[in-house]
Amino acid sequence: MxxxxxxxxxxxxxxxxxxxxxxxxxxxxxxxxxxxxxxxWITLVGSTHDTDTIGRGDVPLLPGGEAFTNYARAWAEGGGGRNTFSVPASTMLLNSLTMALVIACGKIAISLLSAFAVVFFAFPFRMFFFWMIFITLMLPVEVRIIPTFQVMTDLALINTMTGLTLPLIASATATLLFRQFFLTIPDEYVEAAKVDGAGPMRFFKDVVLPLSVTSMAALFVIQFIYGWNQYLWPLLMVSDRDLETVIVGLTKMIGIGDTQNEWNLIMTTAVFALLPPVLVVVLMQRWFIRGLTETEK
Incomplete structure (x- = not known):
């Protein structure tokens, strides 16, 4: 008991x-x-108050009644500094979205092809070229930015979307990840494709790409956020306000003195800037996790 x-x-x-x-x-x-x-939360709440409330230094914790006015004005007109030329948030968001999509899709496309060539083709100095790509990971962006800017200047690509995105498309990280994944594809798949008479590009399209969907989705999320958060390169490349990205635009919206800043519109634009990356992560969360965790295909 x-x-x-x-x-x-x-x-x-x-x-x-x-x-x-x-x-x-x-x-x-x-x-x-x-x-x-x-x-x-403070940013969300601040975007719903008027300029005077934020200008007094108050930090409201409850939403105000100016949300519709602030969001409509920031979307259509911009704001942030009374003495500065404002770019509408819609224009900046479109520029950032275009830049992020081109960078993400370009990185995936080029990395897929380069990794496919390194793994499935035998050509002279194959590993030498791979290690040359890999070594670029050791070079900080700041080291490469001056010669890259000079190349863009010589090609007359300053103040263009091409100049804004083209130098950021190459990705040694994505090439390395795709190469490691391609090495896990069984040799029997390659032999079966040869028996069926499939050429290299058909094997790439019908076998390699379907197996790479989850890895591509995971890399898309990472590279989209990478492209969306770019600051230094757009700051150097673009002086045309019509091509300004939202990350650079947010910094320019802050004037010299606090009294010149319309903080409610700055916070409204910051909310706009948060939405696309959050939506990408939320909508592709399942694919992102599968792409990072699946090791056997």
């Missing part, structure tokens, strides 16, 4: 420990979410 009671007490104590552990874990997670979400 006493042994049964002891077992029940031990089980009850174990349940209490597990319950305390879950409570502490959830409390820590909730605290972390609150810490990270607080600046976003």
């Amino acid at each position: 006493s042994a049964t009671i002891d077992v029940e007490r031990l089980a009850a104590a174990s349940r209490r420990r597990r319950l305390r552990g879950r409570i502490l874990t959830h409390a820590a997670l909730i605290l972390g979410v609150m810490i990270f979400a607080l600046p976003i």
Whole structure:
């Protein structure tokens, strides 16, 4: 009888420990979410108040009644500084979206082809060229940016979308990841394609691409956010306000003195800038996780 009671007490104590552990874990997670979400919440709330409320230094924690006016004005007219020329948020978002999509799709296309050539073709100095691509990972962007800018100047691509995106399309990281994945494709697939009379491009289209869908989706999310968050290169390449991206535009919306800044419109534009990457991550979350976790195809 006493042994049964002891077992029940031990089980009850174990349940209490597990319950305390879950409570502490959830409390820590909730605290972390609150810490990270607080600046976003303040931005969302600030975008719903008028200029005077934010200009007084108040930090409201509840939404105001100027949301429609602020978002409509920022979308159609821009804002942020009373003495500066404003670019509409719609124009900046379109430029950033175009840049991010071209960079992401271009990186995936070029990396797929280069990794396919390195893995499935035998040609002289194959690994030499691969390692030359890989070595570029060791060079910071700042080291390459001056000669790249000079090349774009010589090609008359300053203030063009081509000059804004073309130098950022090549990706050693994506090439390396696709190469490692292609090495896992069984040799039997290659032999079967040869028996069926399939050429290299048909094998690439009918076998390699379908197997690479999840990896492409994961890389698309990463490269889209990479292209969307670009700041230094667009800052150097573009002086035409019609080609300004939203990340650069946000910094230019902040004037010299606090009294010149329309912080409600700056926060509204920041909310606009948050939406596309968040939507891409949310909509492609399942593909993104599968692309990062699946190792056997």
